[in-house]
Amino acid sequence: MPDRAQPRSSPQPGGGPARSPLLSVLAALVALEAVLLLAGVAYLVHGLVVQDAAAPVAAVALAATTAVFAAAVALCARGLLQRATWVRSPVLVWQVLQLAAGWPALSGGSPWLGVLLVVPAVLVLVGLFLPPVSAQLSR
Template sequence: MPSAPTSKAAPGSPRTPLLTVIAALVGFEALLLLAGAAYLVHGLVVEGSRAPAAVLSVVVLAVGFAAAIAFCARGLLGRAAWARSPLVVWQVLQVAAGLPAFSGGSPLLGLILVLPAVAVGVGLFLPSVSAQVGR
């Protein structure tokens, strides 16, 4: 009697291009975080700050989140099911951070934050991606 097909792709099967694109977008999000941290450090060094400890704390958090997001992108490339949950949470947070930019006078920043987050958030639930990283 043949066994029922499983939803997860076989370990030796090639990764779908969509999964690779989603992982690349997540890598882009990690680079955005690093760019934001570098911008803060530049501002701290060039312009100074009344609260350098606060700026450095945000920089450390941004670098830590960038590392975590990059780790999840690597997990997606390896088809790890655990990588989806933190990435979904991150996409929601990124959209929440990007939406105020539209009304705050920086629509380009809003687009840079919101568009990849929506693309990744939707992409993580597409059937072809779920088949690759599902349990």
């Protein structure tokens, strides 16, 4: 008869329990957000190169800032995969900022953009506080 006191997850080679599938899904959503930021960088660079930018210095600064945010969000996705304890706060802050940017778009002129921003943010916010994820990020 199997012992029911043992955890349901199988151990990893490093000795700890296996990563929760929910944590992997959250990391994938955060990585998707990083990819969307990179798409925004490509859009900004395209507008700078192909079209006449009214303020090229501002466009370059915005593209560079967006690229830095994309790198930071990608680093957070990697941190989620590694179950780093530091990752919860920056991911939480990013999701709130993303909601603040997406909500007006959802109710305003670009509902498809609002959906791209709001839906992943809500899923990640809810997922961060679910018990399997909290347990793995608290170690």
